[in-house]
Amino acid sequence: DAGVTQSPTHLIKTRGQHVTLRCSPISGHKSVSWYQQVLGQGPQFIFQYYEKEERGRGNFPDRFSARQFPNYSSELNVNALLLGDSALYLCASSLRGFQETQYFGPGTRLLVL
Amino acid sequence: GESVGLHLPTLSVQEGDNSIINCAYSNSASDYFIWYKQESGKGPQFIIDIRSNMDKRQGQRVTVLLNKTVKHLSLQIAATQPGDSAVYFCAENPTLTGTASKLTFGTGTRLQVTL
Numbered sequence: 001d002a003g004v005t006q007s008p009t010h011l012i013k014t015r016g017q018h019v020t021l022r023c024s025p026i027s028g029h030k031s032v033s034w035y036q037q038v039l040g041q042g043p044q045f046i047f048q049y050y051e052k053e054e055r056g057r058g059n060f061p062d063r064f065s066a067r068q069f070p071n072y073s074s075e076l077n078v079n080a081l082l083l084g085d086s087a088l089y090l091c092a093s094s095l096r097g098f099q100e101t102q103y104f105g106p107g108t109r110l111l112v113l
Numbered sequence: 114g115e116s117v118g119l120h121l122p123t124l125s126v127q128e129g130d131n132s133i134i135n136c137a138y139s140n141s142a143s144d145y146f147i148w149y150k151q152e153s154g155k156g157p158q159f160i161i162d163i164r165s166n167m168d169k170r171q172g173q174r175v176t177v178l179l180n181k182t183v184k185h186l187s188l189q190i191a192a193t194q195p196g197d198s199a200v201y202f203c204a205e206n207p208t209l210t211g212t213a214s215k216l217t218f219g220t221g222t223r224l225q226v227t228l
Contacts, residue, residue, distance in 0.1 A: 004156075020125065021123050033214065039164050042218030044155065056215050090156050099145045099206055104156035 002027065004093050005106030012111045013081050021076045023091030031055070031097025032074040034066055035090040037107070041089055049074055050097040057091045078110075084110045118168045121200060123223040132190040136203035136219045141184065141204035147216070148177060148188045152199045160188070160201075190224075 005024045015021050025032050031050040035043035045058040049068035068074045072093075076084055088109050092102035126132045138146070144165035149157035163170045163177045163186075170177050176189040186203050200223050204216040 031214070033215075033216075039215045041223055042204075043216070045217070048178055048214060058215065090158075092216075094214065099214060101147060101162055102214060102216060103159055104149070106156045 002090055005110050006089075006091050006105040008108060009106065010109045010111075012096075012113065014113050015081055015083060017081050017112075018056065018077065020035060020112060021078075021089050021091075021110075023076070023105060024073045024091075025093030026103055029067055029093040029095055029103075030072055031094045031098070032068055032072065033092045033102060034074070034076045035092065035093075035104075036060075037088040037090055039087070046076070048097055055097060081112045083094045084111050086110060121221050121223045123225060125227060126193045127224045127227050128193060128195060130193055130198070131139050132188075132193045132224060134190075134222045134224065135187045136186040136188075136222075138184050138186060138203065138205045138217075138219060139180075140205060140207045140217070142208045143217075145206040146177070146179060146186055147204045147206075148175075148186075149202045149218075150197075150199045151202065151221070157202060186219075193224075193226050195226045195228065198224055200224075225226060 033048040034046040043099040047066045048056040051066045063079045066076045075108045088107040090107045091105045094102045147162040148160040151157045161172045174191045178187045198219040202221045203219040
């Protein structure tokens with residue numbers, strides 16, 4: 001069975017640019033969450049979507065946005081990139097997205113120069 | 114989540130011995146907890162979970178203990194193997210987040226298995 005997939009695996013951008021990261025959940029899962037993991041720290045929650053609706057948002061600026069599509073895949077967009085946005089961006093999927101196991105993808109490594 | 118920068122606590126264990134990784138959680142309203150294993154360059158991998166109506170749960174070679182009185186969680190790995198070397202995170206899911214499953218990750222612990 002395919003797990004959570006993310007693309008691209010690596011990305012290099014310069015300050016001020018924007019980036020779009022993509023995630024496909026496990027088949028049958030309807031909820032997708034996004035996390036940012038800075039080197040040496042635990043993942044931090046950015047967004048959760050369920051059935052195309054935003055269910056939760058973490059403490060991130062409005063430069064970060066996301067959406068979920070009818071096939072339950074998701075995109076994370078970051079505008080006006082800053083050096084501090086360099087991190088591993090993780091996508092996690094779950095069946096319904098509430099009080100249940102979240103399964104993580106391999107992540108997208110973003111480097112902002 | 115808590116931040117410890119680049120200096121993760123490290124547990125060094127000899128192959129074949131048992132490992133115990135501890136985690137203190139902060140939110141007394143949390144009622145769902147998960148342990149993840151993260152190898153270098155990879156995403157977190159689910160190990161085991163536990164709900165607050167339990168104080169112990171066992172999986173294959175792993176046991177999670179939950180002490181709600183002192184807000185403490187532990188992961189026990191039996192007969193530790195070189196493949197267990199990784200960073201381990203506990204994560205809590207507070208019910209106060211409403212319908213969102215906003216996992217809050219604890220301080221990771223690096224497990225090093227020596228031969």
